[in-house]
Amino acid sequence: MKKLRMVVAGNGMVGHHFVDQILALSTDIELTVLGAETRPAYDRVHLSEVFAGKDPKDLSLTSREYYKEHNVDAHFGDAVVAIDRDNKSVKTESGRTFSYDKLILATGSYPFVPPIKGSECKECLTYRTIDDLGEIKANAKDAKIGVVVGGGLLGLECANALKNLGLETHVVEFAPGLMGVQLDQGGSKMLRRKIEALGVTVHTSKATTLISEGDDTKLRMSFADETHLDTDMIVFSAGIRPYDQLARKSGLEVGERGGIVIDYHCRTSDSDIFAIGECALFGKMIYGLVAPGYRMAEIAAQQFVDADEKPSFTGADMSTKLKLLGVDVGSIGDAHGKTADSICYVFSDEKAETYKRIVVSADGKRLLGAVLVGDCSDYDTLLQYYLNEIDLPGSPESMILPATDGSAAPALGPAALPATATICSCHNVSKGDIVNAMDAGCCGLPDVKSSTKASTGCGGCAALLKNIVDHEMEARGLEVNKSICEHFQFTRQELFHLIKVEEIKSFQEMLDKHGSGRGCDICKPAIGSILASLWNDYVLQENHVQLQDTNDTFLANMQKNGTYSVVPRVPGGEITPDQLIAIGEVGKKYNLYTKITGGQRIDLFGATLNQLPDIWRELIDAGLETGHAYGKAVRTVKSCVGSTWCRYGVNDSVGMAIHIENRYKGLRAPHKLKFAVSGCTRECAEAQSKDVGVIATENGWNLYVCGNGGMKPRHADLFATDLDDQTLIKYIDRFLMFYIRTADRLQRTSVWMENLEGGLDYLRQVVIEDSLGIGEELEAQMHHVVGTYQCEWKTTIENPEKVKRFRQFVNSNASDDNVVFVEERGQMRPANEVERQKLIAKSA
Amino acid sequence: MEKAKQVVCQTQDLIPNSGVCALVNGKQVALFYFPEDDQPVRAVSNWDPIGQANVLSRGIVGDLKGRLVVASPLYKQHFDLKTGECLEDDQAKLEVFPVSIEENLVLWG
Structure with missing residues (x-):
């Protein structure tokens, strides 16, 4: 029998999804893909991330090699320009013709440029x-x-x-x-x-x-x-316009305002031609989101399966949740409340800048739509109510009202969801699919993800998926493996608890009592950090030495060539001219590369191991102390100049920053901690991107928590307002200790918050209302750490035995001949590979 | 007659369950000390073939699935201290040197 020849015009997200669907059917179809863009399909939804540093390559959804492996004849940068329906062939820009038995149009859309005079200029x-x-x-x-x-x-x-x-x-x-x-x-x-x-x-x-x-x-x-x-x-x-010229020219039916008209089976007015994605018009509507496009691709592919009943496309849910400029926005169903007799509830909080609205049926039983701005934490729950037509609680407004008196909004647990509930709308995965996959042997989140593809599209359902998988694992009596590594069958939180309750003082003791083997580079530093958070011993104490990462062992940050950087503490970013001169003199004497850090201090690079004690001796003599830049510890408290100098400042931000930095300096935590204090709402210290941010108000201080810059920026949450100095410190004490107690290894406060059950409200209950009754204990713990602070470098240089540790070689005074520098812009930097070879050869 | 073995350093120069670096015949050698083991000292080249720097003596030691390893302080790959093999990259390998302890001396060869 002759193979069915199928041509897919267009290789965007939907076009590629269709190809994948056909390949999965493993029917005997000869596939040709013709893409207008020069590269194979990529993720258009996350395009703007390229500007935030993502490599365009990471957006790709497939590759030429993948198509080749699967015998797909793919051509890129050669758009289809004409369809010859009589001879059943298409012609491309370069003049090639491809004949087809079935043609799939996945040509997508193009951006609409309004007809404005001057809009054709190159800018x-x-x-x-x-x-x-x-x-x-x-x-x-x-x-x-x-x-x-x-x-x-x-x-x-x-x-x-x-x-x-x-x-x-x-x-x-x-x-x-x-x-x-x-x-x-x-x-x-x-x-x-x-x-x-x-x-x-x-x-x-x-x-x-x-x-x-x-x-x-x-x-x-x-x-x-x-x-x-x-x-x-x-x-x-x-806005977008469907790219329907091909269809138009070849006489296929198109909509009045564009779009290739399709039926329930994604078939156009020519029964051998299908259209899917943003070029298709279904029920007078263009579906400009990726999920409905994927759905069309699946429906169209199913038409080539030998089955009595073929699935139909009946429209798609256009609910959407996304982050725009860092602002959470969610829209579900009938957001405008256009349904006759619908009732709507609105909750708007101009202080926290959140807005929530739900549209409910006349009888109050069904959720018809919702709008969420500034806080999408209710989105998943609301969407499930909407999609699965679940009965609403007696007072629907409780769904969006903030929790007072500790009664949180009724959460919809994984157990309450029906099997038909759509969990991942990008890949149309229902709860039933997930349960089936687990019945078929999938065990754990990564397994389920690769088997069902759930949560591999926009990722919006990740939290919900994890909940369901965890719930199903537990229901099956399977243990969710949360152990930190092969040596300890515990989570970090459990380790913390054991060490605290049993007053364990060393790694060896912990290993003997609760672990196995020798330990590794995962559990050793993690336990070292917990011991430091709890007992605050000197980190280079005999029994702790082996636990530390090289940065902690040598109290400096290792750089790529094996040298270290040195960062003295500059509390609040305030530094005297004499201290500046002292740092400058050290930099000059040891020929170090100097750079101002983002945390308002000065980094000195290129120190060799054996130079470190000498450098620190000089810095300490000048009144400086260690900045803990090497530790998973409190790093900096950035500040603006505040009311002392600034015309707009309303409080002494520098004074508060110094107070805070001196209080928490040296505190070991699951990950590094960065703080900032701004003197007014103009927020020059960027406190809202920090783990702990403080902003002065007319009436005291506003406290923000769990912000982050870095790889995945997160705006800090406003935690409490108009606090006096004492209460501010009390809350920060409790907040930090609670984080240290409960976070996973290497989990920043931002991620910790995202995973904290009950979120911000729960954290407020614990810290402000002391709902767990541990407030005083947390404070006492912090008090202990504050009271036992020592400058680790001072302790180190005073102890000749510890200083010995900084020798490059235990048996020679030579230095590492591989460490060579060249000059650039008036300072030294590590030689690159080529320069290094040359320099080493020259000296040899 | 057997040639006398070269002395690298004293055992008190070593750090239990951790590493130090020694210079032996012009070569940088990472020495790891496991006081409880039958063979208490392990020696491999100090050069990290992946990170391209002399740093392995400053890595954390431990065991993974029963293999005695050091983790590179630069990019955290693990190297088997007995064979020099890299657990994550079979292209990368460390030189392994025979060392022993006699009295309080670490001997080469």
Whole structure:
């Protein structure tokens, strides 16, 4: 029998998903893929992450090799330009023809650029492909101001990209509000407020009439209301249009406003041609999200299975949850409350800047829709109520009202979900699929993920999936393996508890009582850290030496060539001229590379092991002490200059920062800790990106917790407001000790918070209301650590036996001949491989 | 007559369950000391073939699935102290040297 020849036009996310579906059917189909872009399918949803440092390569969903392995004849950078329906063949841009038995159109969409005079200039760009990103990046290089036209989902994504590129960013929207499709007026207003607080200027109800040359800027946008806006570049993201030209030219039925018309089986008006994704029009609607596109791909693929009943596409849920410019936004079902007789409940908190609205059926039993801005923690639960038509509780408003008197909103546990409940909407995985996969032998989260593909799309369901898997594991009597490593069958939290309750003072004692083997580089530092948090012994004490990472062993940070960096503590970033001179003299004497750190102190690089004690002796003589930059410990407390000097400051932020830094310096924790104190709401110390952030108010201090910069930035949560000095310290004491007690190994406070059952509210109960009755104990523990502080470097240089440890060789005074430096910009740096070979050869 | 063995250092220069570095015939050698073991000293080259620096003596030692290992302080790969093999990368291998203890001396060979 002759093989079925199938051509897929388009290799975006949906086109690729279709190919994967066909390959999974393992039917005898000869597949040809023709993509317009030069690269195989990639993840368009996370495009803006490229500007936050993600490698474009990491976005790819497939590769040429993958297609080759699976005998798919794939061509990229050669778009289909014509369909010859009579001869059943397609023609590409380069002039090649491919004949087909079945043709799948997955041509996607293109960004809509409104017909505005001047919009064809080279500083006017669009935002859809990786190539577009390159253009935006190139243009941003010599631009100061950037405008995004379009305040929808993609527009705001794009605004984030411009902001990440360091541009003064504006969003211009034609409609009166942002994200008009997904949000009601109240939600849209709150979103605007939050986005503007992040420094993005929003202009709504603006119709651009002309783009011309600016006076001091490259461009000027003129609006219908006779106002104007100067900018250096413009990115259009005002919606998408289905790419349906191919269908149009070949006489397939298309919608009035575009889109290739398809039926329940994703078939076009030609029964041998299918259309899926954003180019397809189903029920007068274009589905501009990836999940419905995937669904279409699956339905279309199923049509080639020999079965009596073929599945149908019947529309798709357009609920969505995402983070725009760091703001959580969620929209479910009928967000605008258009259903007749629907009732709606709204809760808006302008202080915490959150907005929640639910739309409920007339009888109060069903959830019809919801809008969430600023806090999406209820999204998963609400979505399950909506999708599975679960009966709402007697008072539906409890779903969105903040917990008072300790009664949290009714959570929908994994057990309450029906088997049909969709957990992962990207890959259409239901709870039943997950349970089946586990019945078939999947054990643990990674297994379930690779088998069902759940949570491998947008990742929005990760927390829910983990809950279900854990619940199912427990229900099956399987233990969820949370052990830290092969030597201890305990979590970090359990280890902490054992060490505390049994007053264990050394690793060996712990290993003898509760472990096996010798230990390893996972459990040794983890237990070393717990011992330090609890008993605060000198870390280089005989029985603790073997536990420490090299940074802790040598009280300095190892750099790539095996040398170390030295960071003296500069509390609050306040430093005297004499101390500056002392640091400068040490840098000069030992020929160290010096750099200012992000935490307002000075880093000295390139010290060899044997130089460390001498360097520290000089620093300590000048009144400096160790900065613990090498430890999983409290690092810095950054501060702005505060009310002492600043015209706007309302309190002494430097004084408070120094007080806090001196209190917690040296505190060992599961991971490093960074603090900041700002003297007013202008927040120059960036306290909201820190583990502990303090911001002065007219009435005291606002405390923020669990923020993070780094790889995965997280805005800190506002924990308590208008605190006096004493209460502030009390809360920080309790917060830190509770974190140290309960966090996993190497878990930053941000991730700890994301995983903390009950979240921020629970943490408030523990710290503020002392719901566990451990408040005083936590404070006492902190008191002990504060009271037993020592400068580890001072202790070390005073002990000749410890200083011996810093010899490069135990049997020679030679130095490491592999450590060689070259000069750059007036300072030394490690030689690179080529330079090093040359230098070593020369000296030999 | 058997040639006298070269003395590397004294046992008091070693650190229990941890490493130090010695210079032997111009070569950097990482010495690890396990006082309780039948063979209490292990010697491998100090050069980390993956991190490209002389640092292995400063790694944490332990065991993984019964193999005595040191973890590179740079990128945390594990090297078997008995064979020099890298557990994560079969291209990378350390030189292993015979050493022994007599009285309070660490001897080469």
